[in-house]
Amino acid sequence: MEKEQLIAEMKKLVGEDNVLHSDEALYAYSYDATPGHTYMPDVVVSPGNVQEVSAILKFANEHKVPVYPRGSGTNLSAGTAPLKGGIVLLMLRFNKILDLDLENLIAEVEVGVVVQDINDYVAPHGLIYPPDPGTVKTASLGGTICENSGGLRGLKYGITKNYVQGLEVVLANGDIIHTGGKNVKDVSGYDMTKLFTGSEGTLGVITKAYLKLVPKPEASASMVAVFNTLEDAGNAVSDIIAAKIIPATMEILDNASIRTVEDFMHVGLPVDAAAILLLEVDGHPVIVADEKEKVLEVLKRNNASEVTLAKSPEHKEQLWTARRMALPCLAKLRPTTFVEDATVPRSKLTDFLKIVTKAAKDYNVTIGTFGHAGDGNMHPTIVCDIRDEEEMKRVHQAMDVIFRGAVELGGTLSGEHGIGLGKLPWMELQHGKAGMEAMKAIKRALDPNLILNPGKLIGEC
Ligand SMILES: Cc1cc2nc3c(=O)[nH]c(=O)nc-3n(C[C@H](O)[C@H](O)[C@H](O)COP(=O)(O)OP(=O)(O)OC[C@H]3O[C@@H](n4cnc5c(N)ncnc54)[C@H](O)[C@@H]3O)c2cc1C
Missing domain, CATH: 3.30.465.10 (Uridine Diphospho-n-acetylenolpyruvylglucosamine Reductase; domain 3)
Incomplete structure (x- = not known):
């Protein structure tokens, strides 16, 4: 369908004010938080109610126009990138x-x-x-x-x-x-x-x-534990769970992440440590006190060289801000940041961290790793320059080793960021041919004209 006709039809369905089509606007919606995926849509449409969404999809389906639903565009798998042009369907007016x-x-x-x-x-x-x-x-x-x-x-x-x-x-x-x-x-x-x-x-x-x-839990206790080896940190994670304690949060930062956060934030993180674990237990005050003691015992047993308890709500906030800043700080190091989220059974955490460290060394790329240690959900974050073809080749080789390594350990390509476009090359490795075909059959049944976010998650079908 001609672009001008599509724009006119969308204006009829949702009103002129809710349709964007200037070059600047189209460019603003041509990408999301994922580097390396920029594709121009034909129009950006903001419906205001379910009937308008229904009318837009009915029209797009009849005319086989691709539609890319979009919220805030913060996903890290190119999930909203308008790969084949068409309509970006902006859902932010659904704000009640x-x-x-x-x-x-x-x-x-x-x-x-x-x-x-x-x-x-x-x-x-x-x-x-x-x-x-x-x-x-x-x-x-x-x-x-x-x-x-x-x-x-x-x-x-x-x-x-x-x-x-x-x-x-x-x-x-x-x-x-x-x-x-x-x-x-x-x-x-x-x-x-x-x-x-x-x-x-x-x-x-x-x-x-x-x-x-x-x-809301009545009480909580936060702490940070310092380790001189990745093995000790990984073993502490498994041992805490094995002791039948489920912390609300158990996060890890490796040395590269610790140094980067400290460089930018100056919060007193131990820059020589191999890893730190940030933990929080929560619940009834009596249980929190008991679990806190048990966690301290396990950390000590696993050679934590230092454990600091958050002394005040402000101190606690500072610890968690340091964790939340890991990605933004790493992103400041180089022009391009790839944040992956391969996940392994938590008993395999140490093995996975070793694979990541080796990949960084073998392919001479900078990788900071942090993440949700308790879930086995790591964020190996590769900082690089997408304009440097030779470096990008090495980045992709490192990624390949990391994804294959995660799957071989019984893990998954994505714990939370989704597949989108970025992880498609490894989907069959994890799910097999028959598994992929089953997913494609569901897609074809619900979206026979393949208008909804085409090319994502299961690729072309
Ligand atoms: C700094 C940073 C930190 C992050 N930390 C985390 C984290 O800790 N955990 C985590 O899980 N993720 C994290 N993410 C990833 C991201 O924030 C999440 O995936 C978030 O859920 C995306 O929300 P969004 O509104 O931006 O969705 P978008 O990016 O707009 O869309 C995400 C996907 O959902 C689809 N979609 C959106 N709205 C609809 C709808 N109404 N109907 C159908 N499809 C729709 C889109 O087509 C796309 O495929 C992080 C990202 C960044 C940049």
């Missing part, structure tokens, strides 16, 4: 918290709401919505549902899929469906809520969700 049901502990929320705003809204009621990606203050609910995002609290509280109980979804042909809802138990039919959660905009456009809320 529709209901807070305190009897069922359920919030009914539109997908354009920023995740932190959900927490701010429910906090006065003593409740939390646990999924907390590093982008909690910018990411939209819809984006986090479609990436099935995790975060710092994933170890104890789980990830987005554990809190999404129901969805309103517009299918590729414009049909509107509802999945799940307020029922805690619901085994009526296939679990469509789970299917759409993590579907990266390839199966339908989500417009609102029913979210499970949980009571």
